[in-house]
Amino acid sequence: MIEAHQLTKRYGEKTAVDRLDFTVKPGTVTGFLGPNGAGKSTTMRMIIGLDAPIGGTVRVNGRRYAEHTAPLREIGALLEAKSVHPGRTAVGHLMALAHTHGIPRRRVDKVIELTGLQAVAGKRAGAFSLGMGQRLGIAAALLGDPATVMLDEPVNGLDPEGVLWIRNLLTSLAAEGRTVFVSSHLMSEMALVADHLIVIGRGRLLADTTVADLVRRAGGDRVKVVSADPARLREVLAGPGVEITGRAGSEELQVTGVPARAIGTKAAEAGIALFELTPREVSLEDAFMDLTRDAVDYHGSTTHDDTPGRAA
Numbered sequence: 001m002i003e004a005h006q007l008t009k010r011y012g013e014k015t016a017v018d019r020l021d022f023t024v025k026p027g028t029v030t031g032f033l034g035p036n037g038a039g040k041s042t043t044m045r046m047i048i049g050l051d052a053p054i055g056g057t058v059r060v061n062g063r064r065y066a067e068h069t070a071p072l073r074e075i076g077a078l079l080e081a082k083s084v085h086p087g088r089t090a091v092g093h094l095m096a097l098a099h100t101h102g103i104p105r106r107r108v109d110k111v112i113e114l115t116g117l118q119a120v121a122g123k124r125a126g127a128f129s130l131g132m133g134q135r136l137g138i139a140a141a142l143l144g145d146p147a148t149v150m151l152d153e154p155v156n157g158l159d160p161e162g163v164l165w166i167r168n169l170l171t172s173l174a175a176e177g178r179t180v181f182v183s184s185h186l187m188s189e190m191a192l193v194a195d196h197l198i199v200i201g202r203g204r205l206l207a208d209t210t211v212a213d214l215v216r217r218a219g220g221d222r223v224k225v226v227s228a229d230p231a232r233l234r235e236v237l238a239g240p241g242v243e244i245t246g247r248a249g250s251e252e253l254q255v256t257g258v259p260a261r262a263i264g265t266k267a268a269e270a271g272i273a274l275f276e277l278t279p280r281e282v283s284l285e286d287a288f289m290d291l292t293r294d295a296v297d298y299h300g301s302t303t304h305d306d307t308p309g310r311a312a
């Protein structure tokens, strides 16, 4: 479990993390999303005590990281800038970490096996590919058999096989009852593994929700209905949580809060002919863009706009 309360970090004038409140619960994968520079890495660094907040608190399994006597057994973390001595072998690196916590050799062998590093365990980490380096970082994170696992952009730069491996690993860690907290700036990737999402932008909390909710909020459950009798259809569909809009004189309605299938059934029961019944497709990437539009620090531009007075 990770609990942040009013967590705040400033670098000079820049507020990197701004009064963040959130809880990451055990037994699920929680995605930590935000555009570049949103404050994800800074938040993660504060969780494991690599950066000190200027305000608020963050607790791991009920205590501040520094208060744990054996932190590797509480939370295993893979942060982007994880450094491994290039001259050390994978097994040497893991053994050195294990010694600091009295972790036995058999656990080192176990995480090597879990991460599929058996064939390269005796090789120098300096010669590792990006994917092997990520696996070694994850092996280190799992070494203490921690209840909480936190990974910063774990799929960055991995090949499809590596991406699939990480997905399965995250899901199985959560299924074992662990708290799994994973950052990404790719909504589509998170949608495949995360049950819950915490979205931040410019250091602020934008959403603390499920994937399904996020899509709904972005208008993903809106259905376009074209019928012979829109006025009667409105009456038939009306109910709590249902929103219906449409221009006067038009056969077309936009319905939110009733699935397309239920609209079709109710219309048939009422004897109303439907000419069109189309659920609006919203991709998660669109939902994410909608949510973070005002919180993106670095906008790209694909077109050049010479109009005087307008910035491209």
Ligand SMILES: Nc1ncnc2c1ncn2[C@@H]1O[C@H](COP(=O)(O)OP(=O)(O)OP(=O)(O)O)[C@@H](O)[C@H]1O
Pocket (backbone or CB within 6 Å): 011, 014, 015, 016, 034, 035, 036, 037, 038, 039, 040, 041, 042, 043, 185
């Ligand atoms: N050591 C530092 N000194 C000064 N500013 C920093 C430092 N670390 C981060 N920042 C700033 O704080 C903000 C948040 O950065 P952070 O790296 O936490 O974001 P992020 O969401 O992890 O971004 P990305 O997805 O690009 O990795 C950014 O504006 C960044 O420039």
